[in-house]
Amino acid sequence: MREVTTPLGPEVESWQAGDRILLSGVIYTARDAAHQRMAQEGMPLPWQGQAVYYAGPSPAPPGRPIGSVGPTTSGRMDAFAPLLMAQGLRAMIGKGERADSVVEAMRKYGCVYLAAIGGAGALLGECVKEAEIAAYPDLGPEAVWRLVVEKMPLVVAIDCQGGNLYQSEPPKYRKGGGC
Amino acid sequence: MREIHLSKVTEEVARACLRACHRLGEGMKEALAHARSQEESPLGQWVLEQLLDNAQLAEAGPLPLCQDTGMVVVFAQIGQDVHFTGGNWEEAVAEGVRKAYVEGNLRKSVVSHPLWRENSGDNTPPVIHTRIVPGDEVKLWIMPKGFGSENKSRLFMLNPTEGVEGVKRAVVQTVSEAGGSPCPPTVVGIGVGGTMEQACILAKWALARPVGQKAPDPKVAQLEQEILEELNKLGIGPAGFGGRVTSFAVHMETYPTHIAGLPVAVNLLCHAARHEQVVL
Numbered sequence: 215m216r217e218v219t220t221p222l223g224p225e226v227e228s229w230q231a232g233d234r235i236l237l238s239g240v241i242y243t244a245r246d247a248a249h250q251r252m253a254q255e256g257m258p259l260p261w262q263g264q265a266v267y268y269a270g271p272s273p274a275p276p277g278r279p280i281g282s283v284g285p286t287t288s289g290r291m292d293a294f295a296p297l298l299m300a301q302g303l304r305a306m307i308g309k310g311e312r313a314d315s316v317v318e319a320m321r322k323y324g325c326v327y328l329a330a331i332g333g334a335g336a337l338l339g340e341c342v343k344e345a346e347i348a349a350y351p352d353l354g355p356e357a358v359w360r361l362v363v364e365k366m367p368l369v370v371a372i373d374c375q376g377g378n379l380y381q382s383e384p385p386k387y388r389k390g391g392g393c
Numbered sequence: 394m395r396e397i398h399l400s401k402v403t404e405e406v407a408r409a410c411l412r413a414c415h416r417l418g419e420g421m422k423e424a425l426a427h428a429r430s431q432e433e434s435p436l437g438q439w440v441l442e443q444l445l446d447n448a449q450l451a452e453a454g455p456l457p458l459c460q461d462t463g464m465v466v467v468f469a470q471i472g473q474d475v476h477f478t479g480g481n482w483e484e485a486v487a488e489g490v491r492k493a494y495v496e497g498n499l500r501k502s503v504v505s506h507p508l509w510r511e512n513s514g515d516n517t518p519p520v521i522h523t524r525i526v527p528g529d530e531v532k533l534w535i536m537p538k539g540f541g542s543e544n545k546s547r548l549f550m551l552n553p554t555e556g557v558e559g560v561k562r563a564v565v566q567t568v569s570e571a572g573g574s575p576c577p578p579t580v581v582g583i584g585v586g587g588t589m590e591q592a593c594i595l596a597k598w599a600l601a602r603p604v605g606q607k608a609p610d611p612k613v614a615q616l617e618q619e620i621l622e623e624l625n626k627l628g629i630g631p632a633g634f635g636g637r638v639t640s641f642a643v644h645m646e647t648y649p650t651h652i653a654g655l656p657v658a659v660n661l662l663c664h665a666a667r668h669e670q671v672v673l
């Protein structure tokens with residue numbers, strides 16, 4: 215278990231698929247609509263050393279900074295991911311496989327892909343200590359949120375050295391047969 | 394003739410949506426605990442433990458199980474001796490959804506048009522399937538449906554001669570291609586027969602069953618078990634990080650079909666399996 219705090223630097227390049235991470239510090243959410251807008255209108259914030267979280271939270275109940283906030287399927291952001299990496303992004307947080315083009319860009323720019331547990335929205339929401347909208351308030355649940363998180367449980371899903379949990383692990387548990 | 398005021402429907406729908414988003418559907422907690430005892434992969438065990446913690450947090454606290462509180466699907470069986478008063482049936486159901494999502498801090502995930510994509514602001518409309526049945530009761534199944542798993546669902550129009558093996562292949566292919574995206578372990582709803590749309594509706598209806606409840610027809614129940622065993626050989630595991638438990642349960646519903654066809658719909662439901670039943 216590795217405890218790390220954002221902003222992140224070149225150290226992420228040594229992380230390996232399967233490493234568990236407890237992440238603290240500032241992260242930014244962005245999902246489909248926000249990515250589309252960044253691609254069209256330019257970046258609303260400097261991504262250098264930052265982590266993007268593919269997520270759209272549920273509204274904050276009274277007395278809480280935010281509602282539930284688990285990851286959405288990262289693959290839908292594949293086309294946009296290299297744009298953010300070119301700006302210095304060091305980590306992407308989401309769920310599910312990534313396209314080869316994303317994995318290539320990760321190696322080129324030194325960025326890791328971390329998986330949060332899909333559907334563990336309440337548990338991940340409890341890790342958020344502060345939240346404010348950083349850009350695109352008109353997008354509602356798809357706005358870019360600046361979150362301050364504490365010990366967010368993650369696992370390195372794809373690293374910069376070619377390791378990929380989604381490819382290396384299932385075959386170990388696969389049984390013959392199938393149909 | 395029994396009169397039911399539609400405000401009662403609104404109230405019950407609202408309450409069921411809220412409950413569903415905070416409390417795992419019937420059978421799911423047991424399924425998670427059982428999976429934890431079966432799973433061999435250390436990462437898989439870690440995922441299942443976090444999901445059990447997540448369920449506890451959501452049930453006790455103000456945060457819903459998952460931030461994707463879904464698009465609401467409602468199955469309704471309305472007794473033919475019921476007379477609704479005080480408004481419009483579909484509007485009354487939608488009002489219940491609106492109330493739960495606006496007042497209950499649930500995420501509004503519905504856009505008013507699939508192409509122009511403006512958020513409707515209150516998670517309406519729901520998708521409503523109404524059947525008229527004998528009697529004077531109203532039964533509702535309220536299922537907020539997340540789209541991580543919905544997006545990985547599939548329809549196959551098989552040739553009749555493909556038979557049981559064809560159905561198995563279709564389901565295994567769907568679950569295999571979905572990988573980690575539908576938040577496995579999943580519950581797999583299968584609709585076999587009918588017409589194209591009927592197969593899809595049956596697949597969704599299969600998910601309304603308490604998790605792990607077998608089909609009443611023993612031959613179908615046997616097939617459910619065989620398919621589940623095939624799925625759990627895939628190795629996808631919890632969250633797609635590898636493991637023995639890829640699906641918790643397979644639920645199959647069937648309907649007569651045409652001599653020329655074998656429609657098969659596969660609807661995936663993530664571990665945030667949300668369904669509530671209400672009887673009025």
Ligand code: SF4
Nearest residue numbers: 333459539541576663
């Ligand atoms: S697939 Fe289900 S558990 Fe996963 S994010 Fe969507 S609603 Fe939540």
